[in-house]
Structures are given as structure tokens and as C-alpha cells.
Amino acid sequence: MKKRTFLKSSSLAIASSMLPIPPLHQHHIGTNWSGNLHYSAKRLLQPRSVEEAQDMISKSSRIRTLGTRHCFNKIADCQEDMISSKELNQVLDLDVSTQTVTVEAGIRYGELSQYLHDQGFAVHNLASLPHISVAGAVATATHGSGILNGNLATPVVGMEIIRADGEVVSVTPEDQPDTFAGSVVNLGALGLVAKMILQIEPTFMVQQDIYRNVPLQEIEGHFDEVMGSGYSVSFFTDWTADSVNQIWIKRRVTDGEEIKADSEFFGGKLADRNMHPIDDISPENCTEQMGVPGPSHHRLPHFKLDFTPSSGAELQSEYFVPRENAFAAMMKIQEMGPMISPHLFISEIRTIAADNLWMSTAYERDAVAIHFTWKPEWDAVMGLLPKIEEALAPYDVRPHWGKLFTLSGETLASRYSRWDDFKALARDFDPDRKFQNDFLAELGI
Ligand SMILES: Cc1cc2nc3c(=O)[nH]c(=O)nc-3n(C[C@H](O)[C@H](O)[C@H](O)COP(=O)(O)OP(=O)(O)OC[C@H]3O[C@@H](n4cnc5c(N)ncnc54)[C@H](O)[C@@H]3O)c2cc1C
Known part of the structure; x- marks a missing residue:
């Protein structure tokens, strides 16, 4: 895969490089939803715009993305910085002709579904609870049920990802089918997903x-x-x-x-x-x-x-x-x-x-x-x-990527035929492995 064929640089990274990084918020990072895990990061970064997020990511040396904290294992944890998409939670565009919605990736399904319903649309399926963020759910292949229903990652038809260097990369299935298939369920390994385009359907x-x-x-x-x-x-x-x-x-x-x-x-x-x-x-x-x-x-x-x-x-x-x-x-x-x-x-x-x-x-x-x-x-x-x-x-x-398990990376690698390709993709997006944490390292990703 040639990087240049799928990267679309954003000038925003450069324009925002002067923004200051917020002060340390040690001891305020807290726990995951269940309380079984105290996050070990030194700082919690909470950007209010894509530009702020780009700036924070480019300046950080080690960083993990955080959604609504519903994972039970250490997939979201990091010993240095965590960057939350909590404030990146807006609906950006509803395209009635293509039946797609563009959202900031921190939006929760509860708010998104209500917005869509008010406009006469719906997502195809939901998890057992509506409190989770779209980006966090998609990153771990969160699912509902239904023999004919794909998981919540399957309606994604486009993404903008902020890479380790702060660049915004646009990934679509039309332009980069292979990269796209590798980057939707991304385990937080590629960068911060800032925006997503989701296929929707008429309300039902x-x-x-x-x-x-x-x-x-x-x-x-x-x-x-x-x-x-x-x-x-x-x-x-x-x-x-x-x-x-x-x-x-x-x-x-x-x-x-x-x-x-x-x-x-x-x-x-x-x-x-x-x-x-x-x-x-x-x-x-x-x-x-x-x-x-x-x-x-x-x-x-x-x-x-x-x-x-x-x-x-x-x-x-x-x-x-x-x-x-x-x-x-x-x-x-x-x-x-x-x-x-x-x-x-x-x-x-x-x-x-x-x-x-x-x-x-x-x-x-x-x-x-x-x-x-x-x-x-x-x-x-x-x-x-x-x-x-x-x-x-x-x-x-x-x-499940977001729940507790003890299987080794070696075993899992044998159960995912594109495992090595995903590792290569993570290195392509993030050559210095800024987004790698202990969870991924232990799995060999
Ligand atoms: C009560 C409860 C019920 C649940 N029910 C279900 C269910 O029905 N079905 C199911 O499959 N799962 C279920 N889960 C698990 C849950 O859906 C997943 O753990 C999901 O990943 C949580 O999303 P989050 O926003 O809380 O993500 P977090 O836990 O905050 O993060 C999860 C992962 O997403 C990454 N991430 C977060 N935001 C971004 C971003 N903007 N860009 C890139 N990566 C990002 C993080 O780095 C991390 O790797 C449940 C969990 C709880 C607590």
C-alpha cells in the first residue's frame, strides 16, 4: 500500500500548531465506566475542535484516544496522555440523497439516534445501551444482534483520522478499499477518528x-x-x-x-x-x-x-x-x-x-x-x-476487544487472517507508535 495514495493532508495541522497544550490534570482521569480500572495516564486532553486535537496529538509523545469509557480492559489506557473525544460530539451533515450522516466521532448513539429520528432516519442497529460513543464502539466492533445485521462498524462509509503527526487523513472504501477495511475496527491504534460518515436508513x-x-x-x-x-x-x-x-x-x-x-x-x-x-x-x-x-x-x-x-x-x-x-x-x-x-x-x-x-x-x-x-x-x-x-x-x-479476555496475541493472530496487515497499517499511520499502549504491545500489535 502506498501511503500517498490515500493520504489527504490538512493544512489545519499547521495552522493550529501554536495552540497551547492544557495543563496537567493528574488524579482527575478517573476510572472506566465499571470502576474496575483506574486509567494510568498523566494527562487528560479534551479538545473542542479538530484543530485543537491535531495540535495536542502532534505535540504528545505517547497518547491514546478515549470515548465514553465503557471498555472493561486496558484497551483505552495509556501511561502518558489520553485524548477524549467527548467534546467532539456534533452532527455535521445529513445527506438525504445518499442516506448518510456525517458526525464528529465522539457523539453518543443516544443523541445521534434521536437527531436522526427527528429527521426521519435511523441507524440500522444499536448495542444494548445507547450511552457509548460512535468512535469507541466502532473501534472495538461493538454489536447488537440480528442474523442479517452487521456490527456497528459496518455502516461506516468514510472516516477522517488524525494521525500521530497531526495530519488529517480521509479514508473511504471507494478510494482506498484495503486501507478502509483495515482502519474501521482500529482498536485505537491508528490515531484519533475525528469524523465519520455512516450509512443510515429511513426511521423504522x-x-x-x-x-x-x-x-x-x-x-x-x-x-x-x-x-x-x-x-x-x-x-x-x-x-x-x-x-x-x-x-x-x-x-x-x-x-x-x-x-x-x-x-x-x-x-x-x-x-x-x-x-x-x-x-x-x-x-x-x-x-x-x-x-x-x-x-x-x-x-x-x-x-x-x-x-x-x-x-x-x-x-x-x-x-x-x-x-x-x-x-x-x-x-x-x-x-x-x-x-x-x-x-x-x-x-x-x-x-x-x-x-x-x-x-x-x-x-x-x-x-x-x-x-x-x-x-x-x-x-x-x-x-x-x-x-x-x-x-x-x-x-x-x-x-470482544473491549471486554476481559486472556487469549494471547499469538493465538489471536492465528484467528485473524489480516492480523499482520493490520500491524503494518498501524505502523504506516503511526511510524513511531505514539498510539501504541501496553494492551496493544502485549498483543504484539
Ligand atoms: C453496560 C455496558 C453494556 C455494553 N453493551 C455492549 C453491547 O451491547 N455490545 C457490544 O458489542 N459491546 C457492549 N459493551 C462494550 C462497549 O460497547 C465497548 O467497550 C465500546 O468500545 C465502548 O465505547 P466507548 O466509547 O466507551 O469507548 P472507550 O472504552 O472509551 O474506548 C474504546 C476504544 O475505542 C478507542 N477510541 C475511542 N474514541 C476514539 C476515537 N475518537 N478515535 C479512535 N479510537 C477511539 C479507544 O482508544 C479504545 O481503544 C458494553 C459495555 C458496557 C459498560
């Missing part, structure tokens, strides 16, 4: 219905059918019974008309009240259920924007295997149920359509994701992860 309505206690024997042989029964389908289970605790089915609704849900589904019973994924937690922070149609951004996430998502202090891990191995992989975890469940709040199982983004967890394979929301019991969880990874090894398991 969704209803969600929940079935309880669906026997595993009913799912066996019907996994795709069950997962394909809605636009986005999630299983919630704690691996303690021969059934899945809850199946959430999110269906697209036309003309605002509620689809009447059957009272039984593969042996499960239709819930007669709103539910939280964990049976005995109040559902008040969950999005509306019981078949009531609503805008997609009020139904696709499980949690409302203005409530605390999930159960609070917790740890998370998630593993991706090919969808064809879904039931077998679930059975491996089910066998480990007695070991896992004492430390678990809940597991969620979702599907993601294959894509062509080099570091995506669904790269070139339709995936099923087996997620674990753990109790905040660090030692127990870190002891269990290698066992889960070993159990899922026959399926070439890949971990």
Missing part, C-alpha cells in the same frame, strides 16, 4: 416481546430459526437450568401496527410484564416491551438512555464463534454452568452477520456472541476466562 418501528424459560432441547437444531424470528434476537441465560431464561425478540413493525405475539414460542411462555435481563431486577431502566411498537432507538437497546444501564458494578467478557457452531458452543458453556453461575449476573447470546473489516470479531464469518456479565469478582473471573477460552478453542473463538 420495532416492538419487543419476551419469552421465558425456553428449553434448550427446543433450541437444538433450530438455533437459526429462533434467532431469525425477529430483526434482533437475544437470549439471556445463567446456565443453571436446561432452558434459556429469556428470549428477547425485537421485530420491525410496519405502519405502526403491533404484531400479535404467540403465547408460546419453542416451549417458552410469553412474558406478561416488562422484564430486566436478570429476572429479579426491576425493569424500570429497560426499554419498553410487551409488544408496544416504538421508534427503533427506543427498542433496539435494552436500556434507556436516561437510566443507569445494566446492573452497575460488574465485569464483562464476550466470545465470538462461527454461527454454525452456536449450539455446540452453548453446550460447552452449559457444561461449565456450576463453575460459572456463582460468579455471573447473566449471559447474553446474540448473532452478528459477517463483514470484511480486518479486525472485526465477525470478519468473514457469521458469528454468535456469548456474553458474560460477571459479578465484580476479579480473581474468580480471571480464573474462569482461560477455561472458557479453552472450551471454545475448537471454534477458533475471538474475544
Whole structure:
């Protein structure tokens, strides 16, 4: 790949080189969302414009980008500078003819979705919570569910990235298909994504219905059918019974008309009240259920924007295997149920359509994701992860980039065919590895 064929320099880097770097903010950097990680950076830089960000990056010797702090591992951490995209959060352009929106990459899905809805548009899918930034989500291949739905990185159709030298590089699939495929799911290794262009679609309505206690024997042989029964389908289970605790089915609704849900589904019973994924937690922070149609951004996430998502202090891990191995992989975890469940709040199982983004967890394979929301019991969880990874090894398991895992870089390199190309791309964008942190170094990236 020739760098010059894809770089578009910005004169802004030079124009802004005189801006001062803010003073040290030691001790104010704080923790990630869960509180399991105290960031170790000396400074938190918070630019209010692309020009400020360019200036800060060019002057820093070691730096990592920070979104809304929802990762559970050290992927965003750095011992010197962290640069937050919190203030880079505006919608810049809505192009109705191409159905694309250009955003500053720090915008959160909650605000973006509401803006789009007001204009008659929507993003194709959302994660379980709307509180995360677009750039942070895309960088780690964050996903929702749906057999036909790619993860949240797949609607990206253009990006502007501030490289280590402060230059702004524009990357599009038309002009640099290979570079583009390598740089969307970027693990924060290439620079600060300042702007993104996302493919959107006309606004759509969704209803969600929940079935309880669906026997595993009913799912066996019907996994795709069950997962394909809605636009986005999630299983919630704690691996303690021969059934899945809850199946959430999110269906697209036309003309605002509620689809009447059957009272039984593969042996499960239709819930007669709103539910939280964990049976005995109040559902008040969950999005509306019981078949009531609503805008997609009020139904696709499980949690409302203005409530605390999930159960609070917790740890998370998630593993991706090919969808064809879904039931077998679930059975491996089910066998480990007695070991896992004492430390678990809940597991969620979702599907993601294959894509062509080099570091995506669904790269070139339709995936099923087996997620674990753990109790905040660090030692127990870190002891269990290698066992889960070993159990899922026959399926070439890949971990979620933003959650806890113990797989080595060597193992992961064997599960991502473009691993070495991604390493080369990172070196191309950032020859001095200013954006490399311990997390990437340990993986050999
Ligand atoms: C309660 C909860 C629920 C979750 N639900 C889901 C879910 O449903 N599905 C799922 O897949 N994941 C889920 N996650 C995980 C989460 O979506 C990812 O960890 C995501 O990356 C978090 O985005 P963030 O903005 O908080 O990024 P951060 O944690 O702040 O950063 C993540 C990565 O993005 C990089 N980054 C951030 N901003 C930029 C930028 N502007 N340019 C370049 N790189 C950048 C960082 O360097 C880092 O490598 C959940 C997490 C929590 C806490």
C-alpha cells in the first residue's frame, strides 16, 4: 500500500500548531465506566475542535484516544496522555440523497439516534445501551444482534483520522478499499477518528416481546430459526437450568401496527410484564416491551438512555464463534454452568452477520456472541476466562476487544487472517507508535 495514495493532508495541522497544550490534570482521569480500572495516564486532553486535537496529538509523545469509557480492559489506557473525544460530539451533515450522516466521532448513539429520528432516519442497529460513543464502539466492533445485521462498524462509509503527526487523513472504501477495511475496527491504534460518515436508513418501528424459560432441547437444531424470528434476537441465560431464561425478540413493525405475539414460542411462555435481563431486577431502566411498537432507538437497546444501564458494578467478557457452531458452543458453556453461575449476573447470546473489516470479531464469518456479565469478582473471573477460552478453542473463538479476555496475541493472530496487515497499517499511520499502549504491545500489535 502506498501511503500517498490515500493520504489527504490538512493544512489545519499547521495552522493550529501554536495552540497551547492544557495543563496537567493528574488524579482527575478517573476510572472506566465499571470502576474496575483506574486509567494510568498523566494527562487528560479534551479538545473542542479538530484543530485543537491535531495540535495536542502532534505535540504528545505517547497518547491514546478515549470515548465514553465503557471498555472493561486496558484497551483505552495509556501511561502518558489520553485524548477524549467527548467534546467532539456534533452532527455535521445529513445527506438525504445518499442516506448518510456525517458526525464528529465522539457523539453518543443516544443523541445521534434521536437527531436522526427527528429527521426521519435511523441507524440500522444499536448495542444494548445507547450511552457509548460512535468512535469507541466502532473501534472495538461493538454489536447488537440480528442474523442479517452487521456490527456497528459496518455502516461506516468514510472516516477522517488524525494521525500521530497531526495530519488529517480521509479514508473511504471507494478510494482506498484495503486501507478502509483495515482502519474501521482500529482498536485505537491508528490515531484519533475525528469524523465519520455512516450509512443510515429511513426511521423504522420495532416492538419487543419476551419469552421465558425456553428449553434448550427446543433450541437444538433450530438455533437459526429462533434467532431469525425477529430483526434482533437475544437470549439471556445463567446456565443453571436446561432452558434459556429469556428470549428477547425485537421485530420491525410496519405502519405502526403491533404484531400479535404467540403465547408460546419453542416451549417458552410469553412474558406478561416488562422484564430486566436478570429476572429479579426491576425493569424500570429497560426499554419498553410487551409488544408496544416504538421508534427503533427506543427498542433496539435494552436500556434507556436516561437510566443507569445494566446492573452497575460488574465485569464483562464476550466470545465470538462461527454461527454454525452456536449450539455446540452453548453446550460447552452449559457444561461449565456450576463453575460459572456463582460468579455471573447473566449471559447474553446474540448473532452478528459477517463483514470484511480486518479486525472485526465477525470478519468473514457469521458469528454468535456469548456474553458474560460477571459479578465484580476479579480473581474468580480471571480464573474462569482461560477455561472458557479453552472450551471454545475448537471454534477458533475471538474475544470482544473491549471486554476481559486472556487469549494471547499469538493465538489471536492465528484467528485473524489480516492480523499482520493490520500491524503494518498501524505502523504506516503511526511510524513511531505514539498510539501504541501496553494492551496493544502485549498483543504484539
Ligand atoms: C453496560 C455496558 C453494556 C455494553 N453493551 C455492549 C453491547 O451491547 N455490545 C457490544 O458489542 N459491546 C457492549 N459493551 C462494550 C462497549 O460497547 C465497548 O467497550 C465500546 O468500545 C465502548 O465505547 P466507548 O466509547 O466507551 O469507548 P472507550 O472504552 O472509551 O474506548 C474504546 C476504544 O475505542 C478507542 N477510541 C475511542 N474514541 C476514539 C476515537 N475518537 N478515535 C479512535 N479510537 C477511539 C479507544 O482508544 C479504545 O481503544 C458494553 C459495555 C458496557 C459498560
